[in-house]
Amino acid sequence: MVERANRPILIVGHKAAETGLGELIDYLIQFAKTSNVSVVATAHVVKEFIERGFHPAAWMPAMDIANRLRDPKWKGFDGKGQYDLALFIGLPYYMTWLILSGLKHFSSNLKTISLDRFYQPHASWSFPNISVEEWRKNLDTIENKLKK
Amino acid sequence: MPRLPKRDVHVKIDELKSELGTIKGLELSIGRLIERAIEEELGPTPFPSTTDLREWDFKLLKKYPPFYLPFCDLCCLCTFGKCDLSQGKRGACGLDMAAQQSRIVLLACCIGAATHTAHARHLVEHLIEEFGRDCPIDVGGLNVEVEAPVTRIVCGIKPKTLGDLEDALDYCETEVTHLLSATHTGQEGSNIDFESKVFHAGMVDQVGMEVADMAQISAYNFPKADPDAPLVDIGWGVVDAAKPVIMVIGHNVPPAVEIVDYLQENGLHDMVEVTGLCCTAIDATRYDPKAKIVGPISWQLRYIRSGIPDVVVVDEQCIRADSLNEAQKIKAPLIASSPKNCLGLPNRTRDPVDAIVADLISGRTLGVLILDPEKVGEVAAKTAILVAPKRKKFKAIPSVKNVIEGAKKCKKCYECRRACPNDLTIVEAVADAAKGNLNKLADLYDECVGCARCESACPQKLPLHSFIVKAAEKKMKDETYKIRAGRGAIQDIEIREVGGPIVLGEIPGVVAFVGCANYPKGGEEVAEMTMEFAKRRYIVLTSGCAAMSAAMYKNEEGKSPYEIYPGVFDAGGIVNVGSCVSNPHIAGAAIKIASIFARRKLFGNYEEIADYIHNRVGAVGVAWGAMSQKAASIASGFWRLGVPVIVGPHGSKYRRMLLGRKDRKEDWYVYDARTGDRVYTGPTPEHLFYAAETKEEAMVMIAKLSMRPNDTTRGRAIKLTHYIDLSRRLYGTMPDDIHLFVRTLADIPITMKDEITKILKKKRWKEGRIPDPTLLPRLIRKMEA
Numbered sequence: 027m028v029e030r031a032n033r034p035i036l037i038v039g040h041k042a043a044e045t046g047l048g049e050l051i052d053y054l055i056q057f058a059k060t061s062n063v064s065v066v067a068t069a070h071v072v073k074e075f076i077e078r079g080f081h082p083a084a085w086m087p088a089m090d091i092a093n094r095l096r097d098p099k100w101k102g103f104d105g106k107g108q109y110d111l112a113l114f115i116g117l118p119y120y121m122t123w124l125i126l127s128g129l130k131h132f133s134s135n136l137k138t139i140s141l142d143r144f145y146q147p148h149a150s151w152s153f154p155n156i157s158v159e160e161w162r163k164n165l166d167t168i169e170n171k172l173k174k
Numbered sequence: 175m176p177r178l179p180k181r182d183v184h185v186k187i188d189e190l191k192s193e194l195g196t197i198k199g200l201e202l203s204i205g206r207l208i209e210r211a212i213e214e215e216l217g218p219t220p221f222p223s224t225t226d227l228r229e230w231d232f233k234l235l236k237k238y239p240p241f242y243l244p245f246c247d248l249c250c251l252c253t254f255g256k257c258d259l260s261q262g263k264r265g266a267c268g269l270d271m272a273a274q275q276s277r278i279v280l281l282a283c284c285i286g287a288a289t290h291t292a293h294a295r296h297l298v299e300h301l302i303e304e305f306g307r308d309c310p311i312d313v314g315g316l317n318v319e320v321e322a323p324v325t326r327i328v329c330g331i332k333p334k335t336l337g338d339l340e341d342a343l344d345y346c347e348t349e350v351t352h353l354l355s356a357t358h359t360g361q362e363g364s365n366i367d368f369e370s371k372v373f374h375a376g377m378v379d380q381v382g383m384e385v386a387d388m389a390q391i392s393a394y395n396f397p398k399a400d401p402d403a404p405l406v407d408i409g410w411g412v413v414d415a416a417k418p419v420i421m422v423i424g425h426n427v428p429p430a431v432e433i434v435d436y437l438q439e440n441g442l443h444d445m446v447e448v449t450g451l452c453c454t455a456i457d458a459t460r461y462d463p464k465a466k467i468v469g470p471i472s473w474q475l476r477y478i479r480s481g482i483p484d485v486v487v488v489d490e491q492c493i494r495a496d497s498l499n500e501a502q503k504i505k506a507p508l509i510a511s512s513p514k515n516c517l518g519l520p521n522r523t524r525d526p527v528d529a530i531v532a533d534l535i536s537g538r539t540l541g542v543l544i545l546d547p548e549k550v551g552e553v554a555a556k557t558a559i560l561v562a563p564k565r566k567k568f569k570a571i572p573s574v575k576n577v578i579e580g581a582k583k584c585k586k587c588y589e590c591r592r593a594c595p596n597d598l599t600i601v602e603a604v605a606d607a608a609k610g611n612l613n614k615l616a617d618l619y620d621e622c623v624g625c626a627r628c629e630s631a632c633p634q635k636l637p638l639h640s641f642i643v644k645a646a647e648k649k650m651k652d653e654t655y656k657i658r659a660g661r662g663a664i665q666d667i668e669i670r671e672v673g674g675p676i677v678l679g680e681i682p683g684v685v686a687f688v689g690c691a692n693y694p695k696g697g698e699e700v701a702e703m704t705m706e707f708a709k710r711r712y713i714v715l716t717s718g719c720a721a722m723s724a725a726m727y728k729n730e731e732g733k734s735p736y737e738i739y740p741g742v743f744d745a746g747g748i749v750n751v752g753s754c755v756s757n758p759h760i761a762g763a764a765i766k767i768a769s770i771f772a773r774r775k776l777f778g779n780y781e782e783i784a785d786y787i788h789n790r791v792g793a794v795g796v797a798w799g800a801m802s803q804k805a806a807s808i809a810s811g812f813w814r815l816g817v818p819v820i821v822g823p824h825g826s827k828y829r830r831m832l833l834g835r836k837d838r839k840e841d842w843y844v845y846d847a848r849t850g851d852r853v854y855t856g857p858t859p860e861h862l863f864y865a866a867e868t869k870e871e872a873m874v875m876i877a878k879l880s881m882r883p884n885d886t887t888r889g890r891a892i893k894l895t896h897y898i899d900l901s902r903r904l905y906g907t908m909p910d911d912i913h914l915f916v917r918t919l920a921d922i923p924i925t926m927k928d929e930i931t932k933i934l935k936k937k938r939w940k941e942g943r944i945p946d947p948t949l950l951p952r953l954i955r956k957m958e959a
Binding site (some may be wrong): 039042046068069070073076077084085087088089090092093094096097100107111118119120123124125128130131132134145 | 241242243244245246247259260261262272595597598607823824826827829831833835837864865866867868870871875904905906907910
């Protein structure tokens with residue numbers, strides 16, 4: 027789905043800096059560079075990116091980016107048009123649930139992926155409930171595939 | 175004179191022939207006339223119907239369109255269903271998903287408004303019975319002339335006695351019934367009209383709450399707009415467990431008042447501890463500063479299971495449905511005192527006190543329903559004294575040994591963590607406990623909301639919440655803080671002094687921390703935010719559970735926030751207005767600014783006052799632990815006044831946000847009331863309702879949402895300084911939207927002039943102007959001329 031997407035966007039919540047995977051932010055920076063995906067940092071996690079010398083396309087509340095993603099007329103952060111794939115990671119589970127549901131109902135052209143390690147039924151694609159170790163392996167697999 | 179929508183006389187004559195002539199098709203309605211001192215001209219909408227303020231609502235909803243977040247794809251409210259509303263499908267009744275979600279929001283707000291209004295009705299009826307219909311309304315003596323600002327702008331009346339309050343309640347009950355009926359299948363079909371009705375429910379809710387608090391302040395002589403209301407004890411550790419202890423939970427204070435009265439009248443006041451949770455506790459300390467608050471609503475289970483309470487008295491709202499089961503675990507008799515919460519108990523209201531007490535002490539009955547507050551007072555006091563020596567503080571908290579043994583039974587299925595609203599690492603903590611280390615369990619205490627869903631989910635039936643409580647025992651005993659008793663209204667003189675600086679922006683904002691205790695990371699975040707903004711010389715207000723959480727923090731000198739900051743409504747004050755029903759004093763302060771400072775007329779003049787507040791008063795509500803339907807209706811009361819509300823992340827479960835779009839310039843124009851020109855103001859305030867993910871995000875947003883179109887350049891510079899400073903500290907960067915909030919170069923904080931000027935140049939910023947802002951064309955003075 028990531029490879030097929032023309033306009034992917036990665037939304038990173040504050041829990042990405044609190045997860046059992048110590049260097050998840052570093053991984054996400056690498057992921058963004060490899061897949062050429064725009065990054066939006068929500069809450070205060072922008073600080074983590076900036077400290078690593080990476081400037082996201084934007085930082086804004088999760089509700090704000092979700093609200094823009096449901097607007098077909100929105101031109102994106104670069105003015106080139108609405109995104110067609112949104113990947114979510116690091117938001118509180120229930121917020122992701124509700125946002126994915128909102129987007130499923132009110133943003134019919136958008137595909138969504140949850141990269142968190144708990145199943146999200148409203149995403150177009152989600153991991154099942156998996157352990158931290160399995161999660162790490164799966165994220166590595168995704169990144170390796172994108173590198174090719 | 176204002177007319178109540180409730181008509182007392184209705185005459186319809188199809189045809190009448192008499193000697194004088196013939197009358198055909200005559201219909202005559204005579205409303206109830208309410209005497210009103212002519213203080214000022216009555217505005218256009220006294221006792222507004224569900225549609226009278228619809229146009230105002232639509233203006234707000236155009237700026238802040240709803241964004242819906244459905245929990246599921248279905249509607250199952252009628253037998254046509256369940257109906258799948260996904261992918262643009264409509265249900266059997268024709269409703270689509272947007273309308274269904276707004277309908278759910280309306281249902282929540284109707285529940286909230288009905289709850290406050292019913293509470294107010296119950297309270298007013300009781301107080302009239304006790305003190306008489308002519309008992310005067312007095313919420314602040316000579317210091318408060320505008321005694322009922324919300325009731326004035328909504329109903330257009332000035333209640334002078336307890337009896338007068340019934341007129342406002344009649345109105346509230348009528349409106350809630352109309353609103354609830356709109357949610358029936360086959361009624362309202364538009365999501366935007368549902369949203370307008372949500373606003374109406376919130377406005378009605380504010381009236382109901384204001385009535386309740388005015389009544390209890392007046393009759394019970396609570397602190398009357400007193401900035402120096404006494405500091406009272408709060409926290410687990412303040413309870414003297416050596417004495418018989420009565421625990422009151424809920425929101426309706428008369429039973430607690432009667433307990434205090436009985437103890438005082440019988441010389442027992444120092445022999446028995448009166449303790450409580452939630453708003454009944456707050457209001458009990460407004461009546462008797464010796465009463466003690468244990469903590470917010472989330473302390474219920476841990477306090478009962480500790481075995482400290484000898485008698486549990488419940489009244490109404492926010493009480494755990496299993497309170498009777500929990501009380502039984504510690505062998506404490508329970509007294510239910512509200513018709514809204516009877517718990518299946520025998521009604522002993524008409525029985526002699528001593529017979530009830532004997533049954534409770536012997537254990538023949540585990541609890542009773544008593545619908546007479548005076549009798550509750552006597553039964554509770556006598557029972558506590560007699561049962562305490564028998565119970566010997568029997569508790570339902572396991573020993574350390576039992577925690578360790580129990581922890582060894584954990585199968586690491588993670589059901590507890592999945593059930594936990596805050597995703598706490600319970601499994602890991604229990605694993606450590608099995609090895610004898612309870613530290614991780616103790617750490618969970620700070621973020622636990624006390625719901626015990628972990629226990630319900632555990633297939634091993636481990637009492638996990640009790641494990642956490644046991645592990646944190648020492649921490650809990652150290653909970654000894656001070657909270658300023660709820661002061662009620664804001665004095666007119668205080669408004670006179672700060673009205674100008676608030677409207678001009680020189681006091682950077684008024685931030686109200688309200689609502690329940692469903693916090694994402696514990697109540698300490700509320701205390702942190704409260705102190706941060708008091709330190710920055712915002713005016714900080716608190717109420718309900720948030721007021722309690724704000725107190726539960728100590729600085730290095732051992733002082734709580736209410737001891738550090740004054741209780742005055744001024745820059746740098748932390749003002750506890752009181753319980754849930756005291757929230758209208760917060761809205762009332764904003765309304766009084768319009769009246770006292772700007773001399774706007776209040777009576778029946780809702781739209782103009784809301785327009786004034788929305789464009790000029792930099793107020794922001796924060797319900798960090800918003801949980802209940804009441805919290806939803808309280809928020810919606812602020813929305814209709816144009817005041818933005820931030821909720822914590824759990825607030826996303828209200829399923830609808832009202833979000834502005836700062837990137838859509840066309841959304842941010844107002845009329846200049848001087849000229850009629852349409853003027854771009856920038857996104858001020860950017861949102862009307864939104865769930866923040868973290869406290870850091872909330873703090874940055876509070877500073878941003880405090881900006882208003884009317885800010886003077888000096889005021890805007892002050893507000894920008896706070897916004898930028900918080901953003902730099904918490905986000906590690908300058909805000910990326912600073913250019914949207916600079917209207918003229920004089921808005922730029924002087925110390926940041928070079929840096930911001932560069933940003934403006936890069937963004938191709940153009941200088942604007944500061945209007946006399948309004949969204950209402952009828953207020954344009956040039957047109958009038």
